[in-house]
Amino acid sequence: MSSKQQPPKTATAQDKSTGGMRLDKWLWAARFYKTRALAVEEIGRGRVLVNEQAAKPSRDVRAGDRLRLRQGVVEREVLVLGLSQVRGPAPVAQTLYQETAESLAARERAAEARRLAPEPALGIAENRQGRPTKQDRRRLAEWQRWTVSADEA
Template identity: 45%
Template structure:
C-alpha cells in the first residue's frame, strides 16, 4: 500500500484513486466499479482498478451517455476542490467537440412523453392516425 506522501510523487497512482481525486467520479467505489465494468480504458486497453496510471497516459471514460478522453497531466496528492483537480488532466479537443455535439442533439430532441396519454390526448392521436 502507498501512503499519502508517496501518492503525490510522479511514480503513479491507482486508476480508481486518480479518477476519484480528479473528481471524475463522486466516490472511489463508483470509480472502481466503472473501471472493473470496462467503462475506463488506459491507452486503449481495458484495465483493472489496481492499474497504475502515469503522466501522459490517455484515458477513455464512459459515464452515462458521455464519453470523455483525457490526458493525465499530474498526480494529485488529495481530493481537493474542482479547480485544483482540473489541473491534473486535460480533455482532448475531439472529446470536447463530441460532448458539444451530444449536448446540442439532446437540446434539440423532443421531450419524452410523461407516461400514458389521457382521454384528450388519445382522441388527438386517434384523429391524427385517421387522417
C-alpha cells in the first residue's frame, strides 16, 4: 500500500483493555452524525444514552457498550463492536456497531406508519391563512351579498 492509502485505525474488542474513546468522536466516526459538533449538540440535549444512562460528550465508549440515540424521528439502539479514530467510508463505519433486533423492528414499524400517514399538505386548503385567493374573494362577496340583503329586509 502506498503512504496515501492506509487502512483506517480501528480497535477491536481485544483492545478493550486499552481504554475507550470519546463518545462524540465515536458517533462521528461511526457516521451517526455528520460533524462532531452535531454529535455534541445531540448528546447535550439528552438524545444519546450509554448503557441507559445520560452521557457527556467526553464519556469513554468501549466495545460492548449499548447506545441509544435519536436521529430526527428515528430512534436506534446499537451495540458498540469496535472503535475507530478516523471517519472512514460507510461500509467500514457499519462494522463498528450492530443494531439490535428490537431497534430494527421499531424502525420498520415507524417507517410503515409514516408511509401510511395522510399527506400533511392535504388539509391546508381548509386552514388557509394570509391573503384570500380569487375564488375565496368571490365566495366571500357572494356570501356578503346574501347576508346584507337578509339583514336589511
